[in-house]
């Protein structure tokens with residue numbers, strides 16, 4: 323008897339992710355992938371893996387919301403919603419039209435589309451984005467707008483189109499409390515991960531003697547109080563098909579605030595910076611556990627109580643001011659800390675290793691370079707000062 327011919331399995335050309343098993347991508351500041359991974363693991367996210375540019379997790383939409391709400395160190399959270407191969411634009415057009423957009427997007431919510439191409443036969447990102455826009459507009463019925471709250475990001479690499487939704491919206495360093503910023507502010511996301519790299523867990527006091535808009539001090543107080551970083555802001559995922567307002571309210575509901583056993587201190591020689599820090603701390607709900615004072619470096623002294631962590635991001639040449647006064651300022655900072663902060667650890671962030679050296683502080687091996695505002699900075703840490 324002739325054997326029945328093998329029926330080839332039809333190839334699924336367009337793959338859409340399952341709502342309960344998405345690949346979730348946390349965008350990291352280059353150089354801070356590892357502490358971000360550590361944070362994700364500490365928050366019990368599953369399958370956290372370090373990959374170039376960030377950390378991947380797996381989970382459903384509730385994990386996407388929780389990542390946005392609870393992770394301090396991610397710049398944004400992307401949800402991978404599907405993929406397909408496309409060798410040329412006509413194929414991309416056909417497959418983009420087949421994609422089940424309605425499973426993820428809402429027809430009455432405008433969408434923006436961004437596309438990038440790398441090592442692919444389709445090399446014109448504008449033309450690729452155009453095909454996706456047309457597919458979403460004509461197949462789903464959603465309008466396309468440059469200022470849309472929902473952004474679909476398409477990456478075409480080695481002829482594979484990966485489709486993600488940016489579930490955060492505004493960058494996650496915007497916690498929604500800091501309306502006033504100084505000359506060279508540190509992003510909240512970076513500040514939180516620098517605190518983590520310094521071993522801060524919320525149980526020791528923190529002093530920032532050049533606090534600017536108060537970023538380190540406010541992040542430290544929030545960590546100690548167990549506040550969720552995204553508690554006050556809106557997210558793009560609230561405009562997606564999967565959003566459930568009631569479940570989100572439950573997730574976001576404030577946990578009982580932990581009353582920290584220690585306090586968090588900032589000072590700056592600039593009166594405006596101190597005023598800003600106080601207003602930002604007030605808005606963040608940490609004013610009761612923080613204190614800000616107008617002080618020059620030479621006037622700073624440790625608060626009463628146990629030693630803890632000094633974390634500081636002094637001005638550096640490429641951003642503000644010029645060199646000789648900066649060297650003197652760093653020397654004055656080091657002298658003050660060595661004279662008065664016995665038993666404290668120091669974490670100093672600078673783009674200029676020579677300025678770190680000018681402090682005279684006994685720094686250990688500095689961190690790898692980390693991108694910050696067009697520059698590359700490093701974290702210099704000491705052990706407990708003698």
Ligand SMILES: C[S@@+](CC[C@H](N)C(=O)[O-])C[C@H]1O[C@@H](n2cnc3c(N)ncnc32)[C@H](O)[C@@H]1O
Nearest residue numbers: 506507508532533534535537591592618619637
């Ligand atoms: C790079 S900014 C710090 C930014 C801060 N980390 C933030 O997130 O906003 C450096 C700060 O050092 C302060 N500063 C400069 N010279 C100082 C001095 N001699 N004493 C105290 N503060 C000083 C500046 O006013 C400025 O706010």
